[in-house]
Amino acid sequence: MPITASHALADVTASDSTLRRFLHGLPGVDAVGLEARAASLGTRSIKTTAKAYAIDLAISMVDLTTLEGADTPGKVRALGAKAVRPDPTDRTTPATAAVCVYPDMVAVAKEAVAGSDVKVASVATAFPAGRAALGVKLADVRDAVAAGADEVDMVIDRGAFLAGNYMKVYDEIVAVKEACGTSSRLKVIFETGELATYDNIRRASWLGMLAGADFIKTSTGKVAVNATPANTLLMLEAVRDFRAQTGVQVGVKPAGGIRTTKDAIKFLVLVNETVGEDWLDNHWFRFGASSLLNDLLMQRQKLATGRYSGPDYVTVD
Amino acid sequence: MSDRLSVFKTYKLYVGGKFPRSESGRVYEVTAKTSAADAAGQGKWLANAPLSSRKDARDAVVAARKAFGAWSGATAYNRGQVLYRVAEMLEGRRGQFVHEVADAEGLSKSKAAAQVDAAIDRWVWYAGWTDKIAQVVGGGNPVAGPFFNLSSPEPTGVVAVLAPQESSFLGLVSVIAPVIATGNTAVVVASEKFPLPALSLGEVLATSDVPGGVVNVLSGRTAEIAAPLAAHQDVNAIDLAGADDVLAKELEIAAADNLKRILRPQPVDNADWSATPGTERLTAFLETKTVWHPTGSLGASGSSY
Numbered sequence: 001m002p003i004t005a006s007h008a009l010a011d012v013t014a015s016d017s018t019l020r021r022f023l024h025g026l027p028g029v030d031a032v033g034l035e036a037r038a039a040s041l042g043t044r045s046i047k048t049t050a051k052a053y054a055i056d057l058a059i060s061m062v063d064l065t066t067l068e069g070a071d072t073p074g075k076v077r078a079l080g081a082k083a084v085r086p087d088p089t090d091r092t093t094p095a096t097a098a099v100c101v102y103p104d105m106v107a108v109a110k111e112a113v114a115g116s117d118v119k120v121a122s123v124a125t126a127f128p129a130g131r132a133a134l135g136v137k138l139a140d141v142r143d144a145v146a147a148g149a150d151e152v153d154m155v156i157d158r159g160a161f162l163a164g165n166y167m168k169v170y171d172e173i174v175a176v177k178e179a180c181g182t183s184s185r186l187k188v189i190f191e192t193g194e195l196a197t198y199d200n201i202r203r204a205s206w207l208g209m210l211a212g213a214d215f216i217k218t219s220t221g222k223v224a225v226n227a228t229p230a231n232t233l234l235m236l237e238a239v240r241d242f243r244a245q246t247g248v249q250v251g252v253k254p255a256g257g258i259r260t261t262k263d264a265i266k267f268l269v270l271v272n273e274t275v276g277e278d279w280l281d282n283h284w285f286r287f288g289a290s291s292l293l294n295d296l297l298m299q300r301q302k303l304a305t306g307r308y309s310g311p312d313y314v315t316v317d
Numbered sequence: 318m319s320d321r322l323s324v325f326k327t328y329k330l331y332v333g334g335k336f337p338r339s340e341s342g343r344v345y346e347v348t349a350k351t352s353a354a355d356a357a358g359q360g361k362w363l364a365n366a367p368l369s370s371r372k373d374a375r376d377a378v379v380a381a382r383k384a385f386g387a388w389s390g391a392t393a394y395n396r397g398q399v400l401y402r403v404a405e406m407l408e409g410r411r412g413q414f415v416h417e418v419a420d421a422e423g424l425s426k427s428k429a430a431a432q433v434d435a436a437i438d439r440w441v442w443y444a445g446w447t448d449k450i451a452q453v454v455g456g457g458n459p460v461a462g463p464f465f466n467l468s469s470p471e472p473t474g475v476v477a478v479l480a481p482q483e484s485s486f487l488g489l490v491s492v493i494a495p496v497i498a499t500g501n502t503a504v505v506v507a508s509e510k511f512p513l514p515a516l517s518l519g520e521v522l523a524t525s526d527v528p529g530g531v532v533n534v535l536s537g538r539t540a541e542i543a544a545p546l547a548a549h550q551d552v553n554a555i556d557l558a559g560a561d562d563v564l565a566k567e568l569e570i571a572a573a574d575n576l577k578r579i580l581r582p583q584p585v586d587n588a589d590w591s592a593t594p595g596t597e598r599l600t601a602f603l604e605t606k607t608v609w610h611p612t613g614s615l616g617a618s619g620s621s622y
Contacts, residue, residue: 301550307574308375310551311382 009246013210016167023166026206029198029234038229041273042266051265055300056094058264058292059086061282063121063253065100065290066317067128067221073108076101080112082315087297089313090304096293097282098151102127103140106147121151121187125176128191128220130155134172141179152180153187155220156204158194166207173211187215187253193225201231205238215251221288226256229266236274249278255288261299264292290317328366328512330373330536331519333380334529340376343368345537347513350423363420366512369537371545374504377533378551381475381502384530389472389500393448399526400444400498406525407437407518414486414514421485421511435591436490443494443599450499450599458607465610470603472500473578474553477546479539481558481590485511488590489518492558495598497531504533504552506543508559512536540564547571554578554602578602 012022046054064083066075079099087093098119101109109120122144126132132140141152154176160168173188180186188208192201208216216235219226232254239250252271258264264287271279279285294314301309328347329336345368349360367373388396407414411433419429455469476496481488485508496503507515519534535542539559547555547568555572557565557580565582572579580601 307548307571308378308545308550310378310549313550 009210013170019166019170019207019210020164023203023207026199026202029202031198034198034234035230038233038270041233041269042229044266044269046265046269052300052303054265054268055261055296055303057280058261058268058287059296059300060094060097061286062096062293062296063098063100063255063286063288064096064293065221065255065288067100067102067123071102071105073105076105076108077112078315079317080109080118082293082317083118084113084116086293087300087314090300093297093300097286100153100288103144103147103149106144106149110148119150120148121153122147122149123153123155123189123220124149125154125172127153127155127189128222130157131159134175137172138175138179141176145180145184149184151185151187151215152176153189153217155189155191156208158191161195161200161204161207166203170207170211173208173213177212185214186212187217187251188213189217189220189255191220191223192218192227192231193223198231198234201234202238205235206242209238209242209248209250213250215253215286217253217255217288219254219256219288221256227254227258227267227288229270232267233270233274236270236279239279240275249284251284251286252279253286253288258287258289259291260295261292264296326364328364328516328536329519330367330369330377331516331523331532331534332373332377332530333383333533334523336519336523337373337376339367339369339537340372341368341370343370343537347421347511349420350510360423364513366516366536369506369535369542371542373535373537374542374545375549377504377535378475378477378546378549380530380533381504382551384528385472385474385502387528388497388502388531391500393451393500396498396500397444397447400447400494401441403521403525403527404437404440404444406521407433407440410517410521411437413517417514417517418486421513422483432484432487436487439487439490439594440494442594443498446495446596446599447498450596450603453596454600454603455605460609463612465612466607467610468605468607470499470600471606473602473604474501475551476501476503476602477543477549477552477555478503478505479543479555479557479559480505480508480515482508482510482539484508484590486514486518488558489515491590491594492556492598493518493532495594496556496602497527499599499603501554501602502531502533504546505535506539506546506559507534507536509537509539543568544571547577548574550575552577554580556580556598556601557582 013019066079083096083099095118098121099109100121103122103124106122124140124144125137156169177186190204195201205216235252243249271285297314298309344365347363347366349363414433415430418432419426458466460466478492515534522532548571554577560582
């Protein structure tokens with residue numbers, strides 16, 4: 001929900017100039033320090049029972065994603081089946097958090113995961129570029145919500161953001177949030193790889209949260225630089241600070257480029273060390289990924305049997 | 318006496334076309350085998366070699382799997398050209414290998430040179446087989462029906478190769494070349510005591526058109542590296558040339574789990590690697606694909622094809 005009058009930051013979004021003053025007044029990011037901190041947290045060695053816990057947690061946090069022009073109903077159904085039961089040979093494997101598809105596939109996905117706790121997330125707002133008129137974007141969102149999407153992943157207008165037109169971005173997020181209604185959670189994608197600086201990522205994070213995002217998400221997975229430990233750490237710090245100031249908890253979703261169990265566990269360490277256990281739950285933290293799940297399953301099989309598994313023992317996506 | 322500082326070589330693994338140290342950071346001392354070993358039975362120190370861990374083995378399998386598609390899909394002729402190129406590179410480094418083999422196996426220079434020459438010849442011999450093996454082990458099969466029935470050999474996949482323990486170079490070449498000639502990719506565990514020629518071979522492969530990951534060379538304790546390879550679900554076959562009887566049995570049991578192809582160690586401890594090898598090692602890691610194709614009636618009017 002957008003900012004309310006009782007809110008500590010209520011007057012920030014009163015006008016374009018107050019918003020700009022607030023976002024530019026955020027402390028600058030120490031890029032070297034940020035990357036060093038992310039790297040040092042990535043060196044933790046997580047073994048045995050802790051690793052087993054981390055793998056299951058990570059599986060339960062995966063937004064199993066297919067966002068290709070060539071997506072067919074059959075592929076989406078297969079993905080849904082995999083999300084519900086990632087490893088059919090081992091029923092103790094948790095289900096993933098959600099499947100993430102394009103709006104026209106929401107109905108198919110919804111049917112595929114019916115009867116399970118797996119959510120259906122849909123990208124919307126002219127994903128991935130976000131270059132369309134607001135009316136088109138909102139129609140896109142309404143389509144997805146009408147088809148039953150539990151979660152909507154929107155992209156911000158990076159062009160407007162980089163041009164310094166923060167109020168436009170803010171209004172757009174507010175409008176999309178409204179179109180989501182009360183039933184769907186809104187994830188706001190910043191496409192951090194296009195924002196150029198860490199300062200911009202921090203500003204975008206606060207902008208998204210002020211506008212009522214339920215989740216802030218790094219990237220679309222469609223550009224060269226996607227989720228990195230550093231930009232995810234920065235966003236985790238933002239949600240931590242936002243909750244401290246407003247009492248509102250916002251989720252984080254790194255997406256794209258996380259392919260191995262080792263990487264996923266590094267992100268979980270970042271979460272635990274930055275925002276703590278409150279976020280170690282698939283309601284508040286997600287991985288946008290597709291190939292990651294197979295690696296998690298192979299590692300899980302390795303822990304269970306003691307021998308290394310191979311791609312022949314997980315599904316081909 | 319020279320006043321130059323001696324430049325010691327840091328031997329490294331060869332995995333995925335790169336030269337990493339062991340993930341574990343461990344090394345072990347490689348010593349020469351000399352007739353006049355000191356009281357402790359140790360020859361002089363030659364170098365430190367990486368002591369690979371099971372994670373190095375896992376990484377090597379990942380690299381080998383990644384390389385398999387392109388290598389097995391290359392034309393046999395092309396593979397032959399690439400292997401011949403390896404022989405050219407070996408020839409250029411002949412002096413280095415003679416030196417390393419002489420040190421490792423305690424041979425005289427001339428005997429070591431004979432070993433290296435035999436190894437290079439062996440490599441050329443296998444390079445010639447790449448586009449001929451299919452004709453020898455494949456072909457048309459006579460069947461009782463109106464079908465063309467054709468069998469052709471295909472590579473098995475990722476092959477773990479335990480290199481012979483005693484013959485550090487000729488033995489090594491004799492087990493690697495046949496595996497990759499047919500289009501498999503290999504994870505090679507070098508001789509435990511004499512790994513240096515194998516690690517140097519990695520440098521040759523890296524500079525001779527062999528795509529990264531087709532051959533991966535690990536050094537260390539054979540038993541430690543071989544166990545996870547034998548149990549690994551993404552390894553399709555294992556050559557136990559360098560395993561002793563006890564280890565070979567353990568590995569066979571582990572390998573049975575996903576029905577790996579197994580090439581048992583030679584019956585004698587010191588196999589004679591200088592003999593002409595025959596095609597046994599080539600065919601050990603091949604799968605036969607058979608295709609039935611209808612030809613139409615073979616009626617009274619005679620063949621319709």
